[in-house]
Amino acid sequence: MLQDVETILFDQDVLAKRIEEMGKEISKDYAGEEVVLVGILKGASVFMSDLIRQISLPAYIDYMVVSSYGNSAETSGVVRIIKDLEDNIEGKNIIIVEDIIDTGLTLAYLSKNLLSRNPKSLKICTLLDKPVRREKEINVDYKGFDVPDEFIVGYGIDYAEKYRNLPFIGILKREVYE
Numbered sequence: 001m002l003q004d005v006e007t008i009l010f011d012q013d014v015l016a017k018r019i020e021e022m023g024k025e026i027s028k029d030y031a032g033e034e035v036v037l038v039g040i041l042k043g044a045s046v047f048m049s050d051l052i053r054q055i056s057l058p059a060y061i062d063y064m065v066v067s068s069y070g071n072s073a074e075t076s077g078v079v080r081i082i083k084d085l086e087d088n089i090e091g092k093n094i095i096i097v098e099d100i101i102d103t104g105l106t107l108a109y110l111s112k113n114l115l116s117r118n119p120k121s122l123k124i125c126t127l128l129d130k131p132v133r134r135e136k137e138i139n140v141d142y143k144g145f146d147v148p149d150e151f152i153v154g155y156g157i158d159y160a161e162k163y164r165n166l167p168f169i170g171i172l173k174r175e176v177y178e
Contacts, residue, residue: 001163005153005170010145012167015127015155018144019047022125023054025142026095034058035093037125038085038114041065043099046156046164047127047144051097062086068106079109094119099157100128100147104136111138128152128169145169151177 010018026035034057039048041063052059065083094114101107107124115122125142132149147169153159154166159177 001166004163004173004176005166006150006173007171008168009147009152009171010155010169015144015169016050019050019127020054022142022144023051023056026051026125027054027056030057030093032057033093034060035095036060036062036087036089037095037097038089039063039097040099040110041083042164043156043158044097044127047099048097051125060087062089064110066106066110079106081113088117089114090118091120093121093123095123095125095142098124098126099155100130100152101126101138101140102130102133104134104138107138108136127155128157 035055037048037052037059039045039061052061062085063083064081064085067080067082068078096110096114098107111122111124123141124138126140127144128147129140129143130147130149151159151172152169153163153172154169156164158164159172
């Protein structure tokens, strides 16, 4: 798998340091309160596991699985919820945890959907942001890193269900996916 990676963008140490900072920021922002982290599977699972251990207040976990239809180069913006939340979020502080934000279409839909459930607050946390591809404006409250318009893998992010277990974030060689 390593031979398929063109460049390592963020190694384990860089990721750990930034995630620790993000956890401290969330803990400060919600001091004296509880939060519910809503992980968007499958990609956010590794990031969320490390993030929650850096939050020093009561933090709960829930997950969603969403699917957006369209071809591999372009999303249609039509989103289907495959797995919904287990618990009612009314009156709770919700933080959507994403691995990477690309066009923003799925996250815009998801934010609107969750806001309709009357949470106390709703914020967005992402490890990676690819703002050059944005089609829908998204307010990102907690962001790890900006990334270039390349195919990113590792640390939970896949290509064809592979590379999630790489301990770093890297750029996949073009010949692997073209």
